[in-house]
Amino acid sequence: MRKNNQYIHKGKAFEVGQNYLCRQPKAKLITLCVVLTKKEVMAARKPTSTNNRNREALDNFCGLTYAMNLLGGRWKLLILHKLEPQKRRFSELKKTLPHITDRMLTLQLRELERDGLISRTVFAEVPPRVEYDLSANGRALSPIWKGLETWGDAHRQTAEPITALVTTTDG
Known part of the structure:
Protein backbone atom coordinates (compact mmCIF):
# COMPACT_ATOMS: atom_id res chain seq x y z
CA MET A 1 0.00 0.00 0.00
CA ALA A 44 15.11 -2.19 -14.26
CA ARG A 45 16.65 -5.41 -15.53
CA LYS A 46 17.85 -7.98 -13.08
CA PRO A 47 21.65 -7.87 -12.74
CA THR A 48 21.71 -11.66 -12.94
CA SER A 49 19.59 -11.88 -16.09
CA THR A 50 21.02 -13.56 -19.18
CA ASN A 51 20.56 -10.30 -21.06
CA ASN A 52 22.82 -8.39 -18.63
CA ARG A 53 25.40 -11.18 -18.45
CA ASN A 54 25.66 -11.33 -22.25
CA ARG A 55 25.86 -7.54 -22.47
CA GLU A 56 28.72 -7.41 -19.95
CA ALA A 57 30.59 -10.24 -21.67
CA LEU A 58 30.20 -8.77 -25.16
CA ASP A 59 30.92 -5.13 -24.22
CA ASN A 60 34.63 -5.89 -24.11
CA PHE A 61 34.58 -8.21 -27.12
CA CYS A 62 34.93 -5.53 -29.83
CA GLY A 63 33.81 -2.02 -30.73
CA LEU A 64 30.99 -3.25 -32.97
CA THR A 65 29.25 -5.23 -30.21
CA TYR A 66 29.70 -2.30 -27.82
CA ALA A 67 28.09 0.06 -30.36
CA MET A 68 25.28 -2.42 -31.09
CA ASN A 69 24.53 -2.66 -27.36
CA LEU A 70 24.25 1.13 -27.19
CA LEU A 71 22.21 1.55 -30.37
CA GLY A 72 20.41 -1.78 -30.64
CA GLY A 73 16.66 -1.98 -30.76
CA ARG A 74 13.95 -0.62 -32.98
CA TRP A 75 13.80 2.97 -31.75
CA LYS A 76 17.18 4.36 -30.68
CA LEU A 77 18.60 5.27 -34.09
CA LEU A 78 15.22 6.70 -35.14
CA ILE A 79 15.12 8.88 -32.02
CA LEU A 80 18.66 10.11 -32.67
CA HIS A 81 17.77 10.78 -36.31
CA LYS A 82 14.71 12.85 -35.29
CA LEU A 83 16.82 14.89 -32.83
CA GLU A 84 19.47 15.77 -35.42
CA PRO A 85 17.89 18.88 -36.96
CA GLN A 86 16.71 20.45 -33.69
CA LYS A 87 15.97 20.09 -30.00
CA ARG A 88 12.61 18.45 -29.37
CA ARG A 89 10.21 18.03 -26.52
CA PHE A 90 8.75 14.64 -25.60
CA SER A 91 5.42 15.34 -27.33
CA GLU A 92 7.20 16.49 -30.52
CA LEU A 93 9.25 13.29 -30.60
CA LYS A 94 6.10 11.25 -30.00
CA LYS A 95 4.44 12.91 -33.02
CA THR A 96 7.40 12.11 -35.28
CA LEU A 97 7.37 8.46 -34.12
CA PRO A 98 3.63 7.70 -34.09
CA HIS A 99 3.81 3.98 -33.33
CA ILE A 100 6.01 4.20 -30.22
CA THR A 101 4.32 4.00 -26.83
CA ASP A 102 4.92 6.64 -24.16
CA ARG A 103 6.60 4.09 -21.91
CA MET A 104 8.94 2.84 -24.64
CA LEU A 105 9.90 6.37 -25.65
CA THR A 106 10.60 7.24 -22.02
CA LEU A 107 12.77 4.13 -21.53
CA GLN A 108 14.70 4.71 -24.76
CA LEU A 109 15.31 8.40 -23.93
CA ARG A 110 16.58 7.45 -20.45
CA GLU A 111 18.97 4.89 -21.93
CA LEU A 112 20.25 7.31 -24.58
CA GLU A 113 20.80 9.95 -21.89
CA ARG A 114 22.55 7.45 -19.61
CA ASP A 115 24.84 6.44 -22.49
CA GLY A 116 25.72 10.07 -23.22
CA LEU A 117 24.15 10.21 -26.70
CA ILE A 118 21.52 12.84 -25.86
CA SER A 119 21.20 15.62 -23.33
CA ARG A 120 18.06 16.43 -21.36
CA THR A 121 17.34 19.99 -20.29
CA VAL A 122 14.67 20.65 -17.68
CA PHE A 123 13.32 24.20 -17.46
CA ALA A 124 11.99 25.48 -14.13
CA GLU A 125 8.55 26.42 -15.41
CA VAL A 126 5.00 25.46 -14.61
CA PRO A 127 4.18 23.10 -16.23
CA PRO A 128 7.73 21.75 -16.43
CA ARG A 129 9.30 21.83 -19.87
CA VAL A 130 11.90 19.25 -20.92
CA GLU A 131 13.91 19.34 -24.15
CA TYR A 132 16.08 16.64 -25.65
CA ASP A 133 19.07 17.32 -27.88
CA LEU A 134 21.93 15.33 -29.37
CA SER A 135 25.17 15.42 -27.40
CA ALA A 136 28.55 15.62 -29.14
CA ASN A 137 28.75 11.80 -29.08
CA GLY A 138 25.27 11.59 -30.61
CA ARG A 139 26.17 14.05 -33.37
CA ALA A 140 29.26 11.97 -34.18
CA LEU A 141 26.89 9.14 -35.18
CA SER A 142 25.10 11.26 -37.80
CA PRO A 143 27.19 10.07 -40.80
CA ILE A 144 26.57 6.47 -39.73
CA TRP A 145 22.77 6.67 -39.72
CA LYS A 146 22.79 8.72 -42.91
CA GLY A 147 24.85 5.95 -44.53
CA LEU A 148 22.43 3.34 -43.19
CA GLU A 149 19.50 5.34 -44.57
CA THR A 150 21.14 5.52 -48.02
CA TRP A 151 21.89 1.81 -47.94
CA GLY A 152 18.33 1.00 -46.75
CA ASP A 153 16.75 3.02 -49.59
CA ALA A 154 18.97 1.32 -52.19
CA HIS A 155 18.41 -2.15 -50.72
CA ARG A 156 14.65 -1.66 -50.56
CA GLN A 157 14.58 -0.83 -54.29
CA THR A 158 16.53 -3.96 -55.18
CA ALA A 159 14.56 -6.15 -52.75
CA GLU A 160 11.09 -5.07 -53.97
CA PRO A 161 11.41 -6.70 -57.43
CA ILE A 162 12.61 -9.94 -55.81
CA THR A 163 9.68 -9.90 -53.36
CA ALA A 164 7.23 -9.24 -56.18
CA LEU A 165 8.73 -12.10 -58.20
CA VAL A 166 8.44 -14.54 -55.28
CA THR A 167 4.80 -13.64 -54.58
CA THR A 168 3.76 -13.97 -58.25
CA THR A 169 5.40 -17.39 -58.70
CA ASP A 170 3.92 -18.76 -55.46
CA GLY A 171 0.29 -18.23 -56.50
Missing part, protein backbone atom coordinates in the same frame (compact mmCIF):
# COMPACT_ATOMS: atom_id res chain seq x y z
CA ARG A 2 1.25 3.50 -0.81
CA LYS A 3 0.78 6.75 1.08
CA ASN A 4 2.35 9.90 -0.47
CA ASN A 5 6.02 8.99 -0.83
CA GLN A 6 5.80 6.09 1.63
CA TYR A 7 5.07 2.42 1.17
CA ILE A 8 3.41 0.52 3.97
CA HIS A 9 4.39 -3.13 4.25
CA LYS A 10 3.40 -5.34 7.20
CA GLY A 11 2.58 -2.27 9.27
CA LYS A 12 5.94 -0.55 8.69
CA ALA A 13 6.35 2.66 6.68
CA PHE A 14 9.23 2.92 4.21
CA GLU A 15 10.27 6.03 2.26
CA VAL A 16 11.10 5.68 -1.44
CA GLY A 17 14.88 5.38 -1.73
CA GLN A 18 15.25 4.26 1.89
CA ASN A 19 17.57 1.34 2.64
CA TYR A 20 16.37 -1.38 4.99
CA LEU A 21 17.24 -4.93 5.96
CA CYS A 22 15.02 -7.53 4.38
CA ARG A 23 14.82 -11.24 5.06
CA GLN A 24 14.86 -13.85 2.36
CA PRO A 25 13.52 -16.92 4.17
CA LYS A 26 14.25 -19.50 1.47
CA ALA A 27 17.96 -18.57 1.36
CA LYS A 28 18.06 -17.77 5.10
CA LEU A 29 19.70 -14.44 4.30
CA ILE A 30 19.31 -10.91 5.50
CA THR A 31 20.26 -8.42 2.78
CA LEU A 32 20.26 -4.67 2.38
CA CYS A 33 17.32 -3.64 0.21
CA VAL A 34 16.06 -0.32 -1.11
CA VAL A 35 12.47 0.81 -1.61
CA LEU A 36 11.73 1.44 -5.28
CA THR A 37 8.72 2.88 -7.02
CA LYS A 38 6.76 0.62 -9.35
CA LYS A 39 8.10 2.61 -12.32
CA GLU A 40 11.71 1.97 -11.21
CA VAL A 41 11.03 -1.74 -10.81
CA MET A 42 9.45 -2.02 -14.28
CA ALA A 43 12.36 -0.20 -15.96
